[in-house]
Amino acid sequence: MRKELETSLRNLKTDMIDLYQIHSVDYLDQLEKALRPGGAYEALLKAKEEGKIRWIGVTGHSRPVILKAIYSEKFDTIQIPFNPIEDEWLEDVIPAARERSMGIIGMKPLAGGALRNAAESIRFSILKGTDVAIPGMDSVEQVEKNAGVGEELRELDAEETEKLEEEKGTWEGRFCRRCGYCMPCPNGLNIPFLLLIDAYYTRYGLKDWALARLNTLDKKFADCTECGECLDKCPYQLPIPEMMKEAAERVI
Ligand code: SF4
Numbered sequence: 001m002r003k004e005l006e007t008s009l010r011n012l013k014t015d016m017i018d019l020y021q022i023h024s025v026d027y028l029d030q031l032e033k034a035l036r037p038g039g040a041y042e043a044l045l046k047a048k049e050e051g052k053i054r055w056i057g058v059t060g061h062s063r064p065v066i067l068k069a070i071y072s073e074k075f076d077t078i079q080i081p082f083n084p085i086e087d088e089w090l091e092d093v094i095p096a097a098r099e100r101s102m103g104i105i106g107m108k109p110l111a112g113g114a115l116r117n118a119a120e121s122i123r124f125s126i127l128k129g130t131d132v133a134i135p136g137m138d139s140v141e142q143v144e145k146n147a148g149v150g151e152e153l154r155e156l157d158a159e160e161t162e163k164l165e166e167e168k169g170t171w172e173g174r175f176c177r178r179c180g181y182c183m184p185c186p187n188g189l190n191i192p193f194l195l196l197i198d199a200y201y202t203r204y205g206l207k208d209w210a211l212a213r214l215n216t217l218d219k220k221f222a223d224c225t226e227c228g229e230c231l232d233k234c235p236y237q238l239p240i241p242e243m244m245k246e247a248a249e250r251v252i
């Protein structure tokens, strides 16, 4: 972590970074590893004491893991996916972070490209739960539109709320939150990562990126034997074997 930090300082041509996050901590053993003596957190804490960073944050997709990180009282910020589809964080994580005056960064305010009502979704994210929304953007037009949302940050009216609810409904039972509860798969498939690759391939249109990641995996969509073991573990009742089958036809 120390080496990473030095690289960041050099690349950013600065001697102090405002926020340094331990990224994508999705499993409890990853959090424990980061927090153990000699681990990533210790290196960041030392850097904070030396004035090389101001705040330490953690990012992830699993509510129990992020809750544990909050309860540890070690982090200044959390970064979580938050949008009209992924709003379950309001139940426990967001209140726990608010109680401790932590900063809340909302990633994927457009649900990874699933939501087309961009301005309304960003307003939802900022007004309902997070302090800042960080949508991915790939054109100047998108940057201008998204940044413009801040100029008119008003509450959603009934019509806009209905529009978002309607769009959310179209993803019901098909949207993977990358929480990892379905893991491990007895056949060695990395279910959340495979579904992410499918999303990048189909929703973002980043086909080369998706195929390059897919090629690094030993087990791919078609290796799903439809054993069904993951089905009861997914709290969102996603038809995982069916989704693997569809992705196998689409992505390969
Ligand atoms: S159904 Fe497929 S993805 Fe689910 S546990 Fe079985 S092999 Fe793994």
Ligand code: SF4
Binding pocket: 175, 176, 177, 178, 179, 180, 181, 182, 183, 191, 192, 195, 233, 234, 235, 236, 238, 240
């Ligand atoms: S398939 Fe379900 S349990 Fe697995 S990561 Fe996606 S949302 Fe979570």
